[in-house]
Every structure is written in C-alpha cells, then in structure tokens.
Amino acid sequence: MFLDRVKISIKAGNGGKGSTSFLRTKLTQNGGPDGGDGGRGGHVIFKATNDMNTLYSFRFKKKFVAENGEDGHQKNQTGRNGKDEIILVPTGTVLINPKTDKIIADLSEDGQTFVAVKGGLGGHGNAYYKSSIKQAPTFSQAGEVVDIKEVILELKTIADVGLVGFPNVGKSTLLSVISNANPKIANYHFTTIYPNLGVCEVLGETFVVADIPGLIEGASEGQGLGHYFLKHVERVRLIVHLVDISECEGRNAIEDYTIINNELAKYNAELAKTKQIVVFSKSDLVEKDQLQSKIDAFVKAHNIDEYMCISSYTREGVEELKKKVLENLKKIPKKPALAVEEHDFDKKDFSTIEIKRHDDGSFEVYGGRIENLSRGVVISDEISFAYFQTKLKEMGVIDMLLERGMKEGDTVIIKDISFEYVE
Ligand SMILES: Nc1nc2c(ncn2[C@@H]2O[C@H](COP(=O)(O)OP(=O)(O)OP(=O)(O)O)[C@@H](O)[C@H]2O)c(=O)[nH]1
Ligand SMILES: [Mg+2]
Structure with a gap:
C-alpha cells in the first residue's frame, strides 16, 4: 500500500x-x-x-x-x-x-x-x-x-530523473533494466499504480530514477489515475519522456508527445519547463528502414534537438541513454528546497495583553503575557494570589481595565481564575 x-x-x-x-x-x-x-x-x-x-x-x-x-x-x-x-x-x-x-x-x-x-x-x-x-x-x-x-x-519523492509517458510505453521496463528496482511490468494500461524508485549506476556514478503511473489525455481532469502522482516528479531535474515509436497500440507518437506535454503544463508550469530527453521506446518492434523515417518525422514536427532511441528488450541504446542522462544531470543544479512559511507551532507571543467585555458585564483578560503569569498562581494560596495582584498592577492590567470602565465589584476572569475587583 x-x-x-x-x-x-x-x-x-x-x-x-x-x-x-x-x-x-x-x-x-x-x-x-x-x-x-x-x-x-x-x-x-x-x-x-x-x-x-x-x-x-x-x-x-x-x-x-x-x-x-x-x-x-x-x-x-x-x-x-x-x-x-x-x-x-x-x-x-x-x-x-x-x-x-x-x-x-x-x-x-x-x-x-x-x-x-x-x-x-x-x-x-x-x-x-x-x-x-x-x-x-x-x-x-x-x-x-x-x-x-x-x-x-x-x-514529494526526491529523484534526479522522472520517467513520464502514456501507459504501456515501457517506463517500468526501462526502470527495471537501468536500475536495481523491480517494478511490476505487464501488457495492460496502469500496471504501475504508485511510483517506483530505482538507483541507476553508470561510469561509477549513481542517480535516482522515479517511474510513475502513465498519463493520458485529460489526466488534469482526473482521467486515468489523473495528475495525482506527478508530485513525485515535481522535484526531478530531468524528465525522460518515453514515446512508443512502434505505435504498436495504434497510437500516434507525434500526438502523444504533445498530449503529455499539455498535461504536464496543466499540472504545473514549472514542471513543464523541466529539461526533457525524448526517448523513443520499443525500437525492436519497428523495421530499421521505417524507424529512421518515423524519427525524422517526429523530430521535424516537434523541432527537438535531443532524443534517444532504445529497446529495453534488446538493450539497444540503453547504455547510451544512461550516459546521456548522467551527462545532462551534471549540468543541471539540484532544485532548491521548497519555500517554507514561518509557522507558529513553537512560537508564543509573550508580550500581548487583551481585554474582552462579556455580556454579563464581566471582564476577561487574556494574551501571552497573562498566560505566562497565570501559570504562577495558586488561587487558594493568599500569598500567591497577592503576588498575582501586585503583578497585574505592575503590568498595567488594572489601569487598562479601569480605562475600559471596570468598577468596584466587577468580575475579572483570567484563565480559570475569577475574582471581584476591590479598590
Ligand atoms: N517489444 C518490446 N516490448 C516492450 C519494451 N518495453 C516494454 N515492453 C512491453 O510493453 C508492455 C508495457 O511495459 P511497462 O514497462 O509495464 O509499461 P509502463 O509504461 O510502465 O506502463 P504503465 O505502468 O501501465 O503506465 C509490457 O508488456 C512490456 O513487456 C521494449 O523495449 N520492446
Ligand atoms: Mg509502469
């Protein structure tokens, strides 16, 4: 799970x-x-x-x-x-x-x-x-x-590389041949239902690859598994965009690429700007002479300058892809940690004193400064209570109450302490 x-x-x-x-x-x-x-x-x-x-x-x-x-x-x-x-x-x-x-x-x-x-x-x-x-x-x-x-x-998974593409294009298969990961692979859509991570080793260096569930048109509107898992590639430095060049499922490679990029942009403009390497997968299923013309048409249609052609089955192009990824990663700095907001979980403002008048005429005094003081009061103890009253005077609380109209006999409530004001 x-x-x-x-x-x-x-x-x-x-x-x-x-x-x-x-x-x-x-x-x-x-x-x-x-x-x-x-x-x-x-x-x-x-x-x-x-x-x-x-x-x-x-x-x-x-x-x-x-x-x-x-x-x-x-x-x-x-x-x-x-x-x-x-x-x-x-x-x-x-x-x-x-x-x-x-x-x-x-x-x-x-x-x-x-x-x-x-x-x-x-x-x-x-x-x-x-x-x-x-x-x-x-x-x-x-x-x-x-x-x-x-x-x-x-x-939000931390990986260097994210594998993105339509279902069944061979993302998990590629992960299994380039890394130590052992993801589920099968010939149906949405085999991968949650992200897989793998460590890839090449030329004595390593990088982490994340394989996520396939995307389809309308993923941003929740089609398929939707955009949900894109948060796991939000922080990658490089996207390997897999396109099934064999078009064995009757899809169109040129269109597929546009659809996935649109979905990425709809999810997050920053993710859409992340550097991509286009990888044509399942090259073993295409006749050699047809392969080049298919690739040429794709490159022309999308005006891309960096692509690779691989088969996870024959391993053709796989080693070159690993080297290409490493070469690219060396040029791309790590993404900075996310911006965080100052949080108030551990902060208490010990300087505040607030007064509220209730409908029954009683006054309630609260705020960080009061809270801190009231911790020291044992109401049943005369000395403790006298100390508390002296402190209230010193802190100007009594003056503040008088300014708000407090009269002799009025009730003052401070935390769980309540007393009558006596001049
Ligand atoms: N002929 C051939 N088949 C491949 C290749 N790579 C993957 N396949 C097959 O394609 C099918 C889908 O592979 P997966 O790796 O599960 O595809 P996926 O992109 O992870 O799919 P989802 O997890 O559903 O998005 C499987 O039957 C694989 O055996 C390849 O290079 N050549
Ligand atoms: Mg998969």
Missing part, C-alpha cells in the same frame, strides 16, 4: 510543575524554600530517512505525543526534561499547516531534522520566588501546557 498524504496530530510535552518545599534537616526545622523547577517537556521532532519510501506507517498511528517534563523536587532539584518524540518520515516529506495550507518544512535531505513543536517550559519552584520581602514563598509555578497541533505530511 502506497500512502503519500496523511494528517496526523502532534503534541509536545507539557512542562513539569515547580516544587513547593522547605529545607528540613535534623538541625533545621524551618529552613528556606528549596523547591526545584519543573523539567521542560519533550519536543516533537521530524527526521527524514532514506530507509522509508512511503507514509504507510502513519496509516494506523496518527497521534504522536512527547513526554511531559518531570515535576521539580525538593532540595532545589530540577525535574528531568521530557523525552523528545522523534517522528521518522521518508526523505522528501513536506510538512503542511492544515490551517493555512502552506508548507512549513521540507525534509529533502537524509537525516535532516525539524523541530515542529517545542516542549512546554517547566514551572519555577518556590525557591525561585524567594526575595528579601518574601522569605518563604508557599507557591510554585505550574508547567507550561502545550496544545495538540495538526500537521499534514505529504511525500
């Missing part, structure tokens, strides 16, 4: 809680605060590998969760960081943000990694809050909670 697009959910680990604790030894009954900080949650990291070539493993496992950070301990011991969740994907996997449909990462090199979501920060232990005026803080901070995110994985 071939799978090249899948939506999964990922969640980085939450930060561990800071600890509230006081030093206790045989000699000290009421020592100072010694609650350590919580550990950081594990990150969610994607890693490309050449050992995979489909997204099949994501068919059944769609949820990935990194470990939470450990809570802080007494004696100023910081909790352990959560273990990262490393998700292996085939090289060529592109990560897409489903909310914007934009690409956020392109894992085009073997071993390349991408931190998609960072683990939550650990909360501070009570030792952190000790100051000259607050000798014995009885509160600590909760760990940062990280939301679940969704991400689409799409595989």
Whole structure:
C-alpha cells in the first residue's frame, strides 16, 4: 500500500510543575524554600530517512505525543526534561499547516531534522520566588501546557530523473533494466499504480530514477489515475519522456508527445519547463528502414534537438541513454528546497495583553503575557494570589481595565481564575 498524504496530530510535552518545599534537616526545622523547577517537556521532532519510501506507517498511528517534563523536587532539584518524540518520515516529506495550507518544512535531505513543536517550559519552584520581602514563598509555578497541533505530511519523492509517458510505453521496463528496482511490468494500461524508485549506476556514478503511473489525455481532469502522482516528479531535474515509436497500440507518437506535454503544463508550469530527453521506446518492434523515417518525422514536427532511441528488450541504446542522462544531470543544479512559511507551532507571543467585555458585564483578560503569569498562581494560596495582584498592577492590567470602565465589584476572569475587583 502506497500512502503519500496523511494528517496526523502532534503534541509536545507539557512542562513539569515547580516544587513547593522547605529545607528540613535534623538541625533545621524551618529552613528556606528549596523547591526545584519543573523539567521542560519533550519536543516533537521530524527526521527524514532514506530507509522509508512511503507514509504507510502513519496509516494506523496518527497521534504522536512527547513526554511531559518531570515535576521539580525538593532540595532545589530540577525535574528531568521530557523525552523528545522523534517522528521518522521518508526523505522528501513536506510538512503542511492544515490551517493555512502552506508548507512549513521540507525534509529533502537524509537525516535532516525539524523541530515542529517545542516542549512546554517547566514551572519555577518556590525557591525561585524567594526575595528579601518574601522569605518563604508557599507557591510554585505550574508547567507550561502545550496544545495538540495538526500537521499534514505529504511525500514529494526526491529523484534526479522522472520517467513520464502514456501507459504501456515501457517506463517500468526501462526502470527495471537501468536500475536495481523491480517494478511490476505487464501488457495492460496502469500496471504501475504508485511510483517506483530505482538507483541507476553508470561510469561509477549513481542517480535516482522515479517511474510513475502513465498519463493520458485529460489526466488534469482526473482521467486515468489523473495528475495525482506527478508530485513525485515535481522535484526531478530531468524528465525522460518515453514515446512508443512502434505505435504498436495504434497510437500516434507525434500526438502523444504533445498530449503529455499539455498535461504536464496543466499540472504545473514549472514542471513543464523541466529539461526533457525524448526517448523513443520499443525500437525492436519497428523495421530499421521505417524507424529512421518515423524519427525524422517526429523530430521535424516537434523541432527537438535531443532524443534517444532504445529497446529495453534488446538493450539497444540503453547504455547510451544512461550516459546521456548522467551527462545532462551534471549540468543541471539540484532544485532548491521548497519555500517554507514561518509557522507558529513553537512560537508564543509573550508580550500581548487583551481585554474582552462579556455580556454579563464581566471582564476577561487574556494574551501571552497573562498566560505566562497565570501559570504562577495558586488561587487558594493568599500569598500567591497577592503576588498575582501586585503583578497585574505592575503590568498595567488594572489601569487598562479601569480605562475600559471596570468598577468596584466587577468580575475579572483570567484563565480559570475569577475574582471581584476591590479598590
Ligand atoms: N517489444 C518490446 N516490448 C516492450 C519494451 N518495453 C516494454 N515492453 C512491453 O510493453 C508492455 C508495457 O511495459 P511497462 O514497462 O509495464 O509499461 P509502463 O509504461 O510502465 O506502463 P504503465 O505502468 O501501465 O503506465 C509490457 O508488456 C512490456 O513487456 C521494449 O523495449 N520492446
Ligand atoms: Mg509502469
């Protein structure tokens, strides 16, 4: 089963809680605060590998969760960081943000990694809050909670060469004779239903060839297997365009070439500009004297300057084709990685403070700066709550609320904390 697009959910680990604790030894009954900080949650990291070539493993496992950070301990011991969740994907996997449909990462090199979501920060232990005026803080901070995110994985195969052409022209047969691949070959259309990759060796060098399902007229409107698999040749540097010169299926080689090029252009203008080598296949089925005149007519009709004539059966022209491909590849630079958009998965804006007035007259305060502060509040703890109120004043939140018309007795809601304003 071939799978090249899948939506999964990922969640980085939450930060561990800071600890509230006081030093206790045989000699000290009421020592100072010694609650350590919580550990950081594990990150969610994607890693490309050449050992995979489909997204099949994501068919059944769609949820990935990194470990939470450990809570802080007494004696100023910081909790352990959560273990990262490393998700292996085939090289060529592109990560897409489903909310914007934009690409956020392109894992085009073997071993390349991408931190998609960072683990939550650990909360501070009570030792952190000790100051000259607050000798014995009885509160600590909760760990940062990280939301679940969704991400689409799409595989856009990385190959140097793409084999393109009508069904049954001999693409898979050619791949089987020039590379280590062992694709299915048969005398009917759409034998190939998903891409095959093969490594071709020539003159001591190698290149990767992708064989995709055949295209037909109207593929852009979904005829046959449609355009779907063209994404697997989108990134090739060279297209080997196979045309059955024997016309053994009653087709016309000159027309076939035009039809396929039109379909490529309809899919993606960039792909249509990719350099092509026209390869006339099944030459063994044509009488020698007819072959040249057929080729001449084709070359004239399309005004092409580079072509090869091969038979995968007799192997005629096959070695020359491999050399020609290598020669061309040396002149064509690798395609750059895809443009990616800045993504907000691991970014939090800790500077914002927003106020919303509800219909019942209550005020809600939210935003990154507030979220960060509210993690430190234990509402049942008087000192903690007093600290929170002082901070709200310092940050100008109370002034902002007064400007918005807050009066004595009005309810203020901040995250899961709600209190009445008292002047
Ligand atoms: N005589 C001859 N037959 C060939 C040659 N190459 C392929 N064939 C035959 O043509 C038929 C189609 O070959 P495939 O390689 O499966 O063709 P394809 O282009 O991959 O076809 P799809 O996967 O359906 O798009 C098979 O019966 C092959 O044996 C050739 O050079 N000479
Ligand atoms: Mg095939």
